[in-house]
Amino acid sequence: MLRRILPHLVPLYLLFFVCAHAQENQLPDLIRRVKPSVASIITYDSKGDPLMTGSGFFLRPGQVVTNMHVINGATRADVRTLDGKGKTLKVNGVLKLDEEADLALLSVEDPGDKPRAVEISQAMPDEGERVLVIGNPLRLEGSISDGIVAAVREVPTLGHVVQITAPISSGSSGSPVFNMKGQVIGVVTIKVTNGQNINLALGSPRVTTLTAGPLVDMAQVDLQKNNKSKDEALADWWYKSGLSSLWLGNYDSALDYFKNAVAKNPNRVEAWIEVGFCMVKQGRNTEAIKALQKAIQLRPNSVEAWNKLGDAHYYATQYEEAISAYARAASLRPDLPEAHYNLAMAYLETGDVEAALAQSQVLQTIDPELNKKLMSEFRH
Secondary structure, eight states: OHHHHHHHHHHHHHHHHHHHHHHHHHHHHHHHHHGGGEEEEEEEOTTSOEEEEEEEEEEETTEEEEEHHHHTTOSEEEEEEOSTTOOEEEEEEEEEEETTTTEEEEEEOOOOSSOOOOEEOOSOOOTTOEEEEEEOGGGOTTEEEEEEEEEEEEETTTEEEEEEOSOOOTTOTTOEEEETTSEEEEEEEEEEEESEEEEEEEEGGGGGGOOOOSOBOHHHHHHHHTOSOHHHHHHHHHHHHHHHHHHTTOHHHHHHHHHHHHHHOTTOHHHHHHHHHHHHHTTOHHHHHHHHHHHHHHOTTOHHHHHHHHHHHHHTTOHHHHHHHHHHHHHHOTTOHHHHHHHHHHHHHHTOHHHHHHHHHHHHHHOHHHHHHHHHHHTO
16 A cells, blocks of 8 residues: 555655745745845935935835935935945935835935836735845845744724834844735834844835925925924824834833823824724723714814724624714725725624625725635625
8 A cells, every 4th residue: 555655645745845946946036136126225414424224125216215214314315226236326305204104205316227116015915924124234235034924913094014023133124025926015114122023014005105295305304393393292202102002012002102192182183093993902992982083073084083983883883883984984985995894894793794795896806805804704
């Protein structure tokens, strides 16, 4: 019997070995393909002395994305490409800032020698998916590290945060996180050392919202940021501290920060949304509903507020109210997959399978992967 089985097992073993070997050989090719899109960033103070180093990548020709904190306090910066011998490119100024997401879009001299713009993934990666990071840790230009996706967490008003196991060091801020297709799935932003290294990246869909605006000289960026009242600046500090806690999934700490933020600036819609989100996570749905209704009162067409209000009603088992809120979010943003998924789930809770299937048909056209997850709920 063993003699009959062995001839079949050997080809299967060889096939597995060949596939694994082929995957390993593909990695150097992938790195060679995406590395021209990655850059090192060096910033300088008003005296011309080096201030900070970081990483970035070409989102479009002549446009480089990095973390906003990489350019803080700088009066000028250079971008250095990582392929071949590398080229030093002058930064002309800042095209866009996203303070909440800690992102900056820089205008640089376009070398025009090769296509450098990255491909952005609009879908969030799966947990366990393999990723690689190319950046400049400790000024070691073009260093490569790999790992897997450890977790994906939602941060309302911001998108998603991707936790990765790929090693990250100082200087990696702004590095792109690539999947094995060569698509950017995140931007390295935070490294937390607390017994173990927790490396976090902002999900890539937020990056695509960085559209070029008027060119601003780097020396003027800090002046624009400082034109805020004392209360506004303090509210900003509380709010950003809350976001940092939220990145780590620390909802108790985040809620305290966001409460202080709305106390200092009661008109900040995003802070009210975060208060509601954290309360839902704590099971305090009645209080969450009030906070989210406050956000909607301030901004009636806030898709995020309506969607999270639906969550608060859903977890309070108020399914009809949840359907109403989710439907409002879907009407405001018909292309938002999450709204249609949530609406379908609420319909299922009421037993309205036909209405849930109608949402599934919409979802299939805009996010087939999320629709697969929804369809699995029909079989439960």
